[in-house]
Amino acid sequence: MKTSVTILSTNLNKNILKNYPHYYIIDGNFLMEDLLKYSQVIFWHSLNNKGEEEIKKIYQFLNNNQIDFINVTNNSEEALLTNYLIIYDRDKILIEGNTLEVLKEEKLLKRLGISLPFMVELSLLLKDYDLIKDIYLDYEKLEGALWN
Amino acid sequence: MELKDILKEEGIVGVISQYEFSLDLNKKVSSIEIKNRDKAFQMVNLPNNIKEKYLQDLTLSELFKIDLISKLDEEIIIIGNISGCLNFKEAEFIKKLLLKLVTVYHKKIIVIDSSVQTFFNLVKKIVVINGKNILYETDNFYDDDLYKYAKIPKIIEFVKFVNQDKKRINKTTDIHELIKDIYRSVS
Numbered sequence: 001m002k003t004s005v006t007i008l009s010t011n012l013n014k015n016i017l018k019n020y021p022h023y024y025i026i027d028g029n030f031l032m033e034d035l036l037k038y039s040q041v042i043f044w045h046s047l048n049n050k051g052e053e054e055i056k057k058i059y060q061f062l063n064n065n066q067i068d069f070i071n072v073t074n075n076s077e078e079a080l081l082t083n084y085l086i087i088y089d090r091d092k093i094l095i096e097g098n099t100l101e102v103l104k105e106e107k108l109l110k111r112l113g114i115s116l117p118f119m120v121e122l123s124l125l126l127k128d129y130d131l132i133k134d135i136y137l138d139y140e141k142l143e144g145a146l147w148n
Numbered sequence: 149m150e151l152k153d154i155l156k157e158e159g160i161v162g163v164i165s166q167y168e169f170s171l172d173l174n175k176k177v178s179s180i181e182i183k184n185r186d187k188a189f190q191m192v193n194l195p196n197n198i199k200e201k202y203l204q205d206l207t208l209s210e211l212f213k214i215d216l217i218s219k220l221d222e223e224i225i226i227i228g229n230i231s232g233c234l235n236f237k238e239a240e241f242i243k244k245l246l247l248k249l250v251t252v253y254h255k256k257i258i259v260i261d262s263s264v265q266t267f268f269n270l271v272k273k274i275v276v277i278n279g280k281n282i283l284y285e286t287d288n289f290y291d292d293d294l295y296k297y298a299k300i301p302k303i304i305e306f307v308k309f310v311n312q313d314k315k316r317i318n319k320t321t322d323i324h325e326l327i328k329d330i331y332r333s334v335s
Contacts, residue, residue, distance in 0.1 A: 010235030013207045045208070048232045049166060049262045051299050074208075074235060077302065113235030118302035118323070125327050131334060139309045146334050147316065 003068045004059065006079045006099070009088035010113050012072065016091055017042065023070060032061055040068040047071055047078060055081055076117045079103065080137060087112070100135065151258060152224040154275050154282065159250055160257045162267035162274045164298045167228025167260040169215050173204040180218050188217035191245070208233040216242070225249070228260030243270050264289065265301040268321040290319045 007016075017025055023042040026035075035041055041062070047055050055071075059081060062069045071078060079085050079099055086096040087105075089112055095102055103109070103120050110116075116124070123135040123142065136142035155161045171180065178199045182188050189196060192213040198206060203214065212233035219225045230239050247270070249255040259271065267274055268289065276284040276297040286294050289304060300308075303321060310316050317329040 010238070011207050011209060013205060015205075045232060074232065113237035115236040118306070121323060122306070122326070125323065126330065129327065129331055131331065139306055143310050146330060147310075 004063065004082045005070045005084045005086060006082045007070055007072045007086045007088060008074065008076060008079050008114060009072070009090075010074045011090050012088055014044065016072075016088060017044070020070060023068075032058065035062065035067060036065060038067060042070040042072060044072050045074070048073060048075055052077070052081070074114070076103070076109075076115055076120075080117050080120075087114070104135075150280075151226060151277070152256075154277075155224060155256045155258055158254045158256050160246060160259060160271045162264075162271035163228075163258055163260045164262065164264065164274060164276045164294075165228075165260050166262060169211060169229075171203055171211070171215060171218070174202065176200060176202055177206070177214060180214060182214075182218050183221050188220065192217055193241070209235070209238055212242075220249075224256045224258060226258045226260065229262075230259065231261050231263035231266045239266070246270065262298065263301070264294065264298050264304075265321075268301075289321055 017023070020040075020042055023040040024038040025042050025044055026046050027044040028046060030046065047058070050058070055078065059069070071082065073079070083099055084097070085099040085102040087094045087102060087109070094112070095105060095108065100120075103116060106116060106124060115121070119137045119139075119142070120135055123132060126132045126146070127135075132142070132145045134145075136145060151163070154163070176199075180203075194210060194213050194217075198210055203211060206214070212227070212229065216225070216227050219227065230242060234242060246257055246259070250257060259266065261267070264274065273285060273287050274289075274294065275282055276294070284293060284297060288294075289301075290308070301321070303323060303326060307317055307319055307326065316333045317326065320326050320329065
């Protein structure tokens with residue numbers, strides 16, 4: 001198991017948490033200091049309402065304190081904030097690996113009803129129109145590739 | 149002010165806020181009061197085999213749908229957390245269903261969500277509340293002030309970004325319209 005992982009799924013129930021018995025489950029509001037009590041934490045949809053910058057700060061805090069973490073979410077944008085991604089369909093792992101490589105499995109994800117992160121979807125569509133050659137996650141770089 | 153006071157006429161209003169299910173998760177699905185249960189289950193694509201399950205054993209999607217169908221008879225339907233509970237296909241399906249409830253059955257609906265994106269193609273007004281106070285309301289997804297209170301959707305952030313020095317593309321909430329506009333702009 002990697003130390004920072006996103007689990008992306010839209011049809012999970014909490015039974016899958018049995019697969020991660022050593023992880024402390026955080027399924028509501030929490031204080032950053034409280035995370036220090038644990039060496040492994042799993043966020044059960046508890047980062048959904050936080051902004052990207054706030055989640056990055058939490059991840060930074062966890063990394064600095066050598067706390068392993070898993071973020072369970074149905075928001076594919078959050079997947080881009082870790083390098084490792086696991087896709088579940090109910091209680092089965094369908095695919096896992098490097099986040100961008102997994103997100104390129106567009107058909108599989110769409111069949112599961114999982115939307116791609118906006119910049120990945122936009123890049124793939126622009127690639128289809130031969131307007132760009134790569135996937136861009138950064139607005140400035142994509143703007144440069146399109147208009148400069 | 150009560151939440152239902154923000155909706156005077158039929159239609160759907162989006163409220164930027166957190167939503168928590170008021171359902172008792174220790175109950176079985178079969179004990180939740182739902183009018184025309186079988187029809188209601190069919191309407192939201194819920195499988196019959198969950199009827200004997202406890203609510204705490206349901207997926208978030210199933211829980212959302214139970215919450216919705218248990219409120220269909222209420223004068224004002226208040227539901228929430230589409231973005232946290234449903235995948236994009238289900239969300240689109242539920243949005244169509246909500247619009248049908250308004251156009252065919254003249255329902256008043258309040259959708260609570262922390263994601264503005266949930267309200268695309270759904271609501272005529274977005275309201276930000278804090279407790280019992282309205283902090284802000286708008287009908288414009290490109291209203292900068294709205295994003296003092298909510299996360300800005302990526303598509304809106306991107307359009308604002310590429311238009312900051314020079315207007316290149318139109319304001320849109322639809323990625324396919326955005327692609328067409330970019331194509332026109334760079335060709």
